[in-house]
Amino acid sequence: MGRAGGLGRTCSAFRKLLDQGDFLKAIATTYNRGLHRLATFLACWIFLLIIAGALVTSNDAGLSVPDWPTSFGSWYKIPKLVGGVRFEHTHRMIAQVAGILTIILAVWIWRVEKRRWMRFLALGAVGTVIAQGILGGITVLFYLPPAVSSAHAALAQTFFCISVAMALFTGRRWIEEQPRVEFDQRRPSLFTLTLLSIFLLYVQLILGAMFRHHGLSWWPHVLHAVLVSFVLAWTAIRALSVYSNIEEVRRPAIVMLSLLIAQLCLGFTAFLTRVAWGRDAIQPELPMVVSTVVHVAVGALLLATTVLLALQVWRHVPVAFEERIPQAQGDASAA
């Protein structure tokens, strides 16, 4: 029997398993509305934090508060929020709340969650937020070295993706619904494409951050955008053309494609305002600030949406491998 025949058997075997409700069923856990709401609120708060961080960079205010972890020598006093301090100290305050929210969420998850991996994900989120705070401090104390500032920017979006994933995993749909599954027989698989998209977006994020923090020229970021656009468009088109009947895949694919188009337009606008017209600007001007901040924010949404798509694809469109079939079921199917 050829490869195609084997694959067909594999799929039918898995479908039987699914019909019996034994496969890809989440570990028995109960939906907790409060927990899900806090996780969703945290994800929104981190998005706000990313915008606040982007405002600091775009307004060239990264060192307006020269010390860390204190602000002008104080742990609690709010300085006069004028000039660059308005952006930097607001960013610090939002970050502190984010840290507290993450710890509360982690403790809650640790107490009520039955899924062990979810507990460790929450623990990982706490580790990430601590590392992010330290990176933010190092970048202030060492006068914004491009590598550290870029790492701070990249980790911020990683943390955003983690928080979005936690919101997804604590959601009613993820916990209670029986996922509809279709096996992916194409190569590269849709899951591979989503992983490649995440990887390329991450590289794009680092290149963009390096440019923003004066560690690189603009052209690697712009050049790489072509590759990112191609792969993301390919991923979205594959998801929409083959798996549009699965709502959980269709929705993030549409959002991803829309955000990609918006992001390309914003990137072009940011290039015009910052590089072409604003090269000799004496101070950060409003068009520069708005275009770059929105570009960062939409970039974060795009990365998070791609992560969501990858998770949904992993759940709903698994890759068919013969090795996955339990021997007894495989034989039964063949018979």
Next chain:
Amino acid sequence: MNKKHWKTISIATLAFSAMLITSACNKKEGSDQESNKMEQKEATPAPAATPIDPSTVGTVSGQAKMEGIAPKQAKIDMSQDPACKGMNEAESIVADNGNLANVFVYIKDGLGNRTFDVPKDPVVLDQSGCKYHPHVLGVMAGQTVQIKNDDQTTHNIHPTPKDNREWNESQPPAAAPIEKSFAREEIMLPVKCNQHPWMKMYINVVKTPFYAITDKSGKYEIKGLPPGDYTIAFVQEKLGEQDQKITIAPKDSKTVDQTFKAAE
């Protein structure tokens, strides 16, 4: 395209990004090492000043001009901070009827191994009206720069040198002056305030007392120069550096003008 190709592309992209990040880190580390070496050099006591016969010294003076149309001075919006009232103008190129102000003029070469006493009096940098006064400053290596804040708002002073130590300090209203010095020669060392991003100025650190800054009429004068052959440099923050060779005879008084071309 098959799986193998995609793997290769992914690995190549990863390697590319890693290389970029590593090179950025190395650059910083390299400059830190260099800085440490220079700090060690700095610790050795300065040799005694080489005597100059005052009866033979000459003077070089002149004017810096700008050819072509000077760009219009950009308006600065200071509304971010209520304590910084009114509008302001950028000082990156100040040219009145072609006379170029804020050009740093110094003897770049020709003094050999001569050493000079560092003046005990500090040079003053004032922050007033959310602007730096002066916009371009000259100071000898090791000489004190006294920084004052005459504004009713907090400033932070953040020099971003290539060869000297970087620092960043805030100065609230009515605070005592900050006193700092720069150990190594560095031309057009940028200084900025991160609280008021339009506030920028340049400090020029030199080893000799033979320097001047052109005034509003573009004029400068360097006195007390011993006879010899020199390279005199004219440095403007946007228009760059231009050099001239000059010879100063005993008791000579030389006029050396320099014209910068406006960037097209």
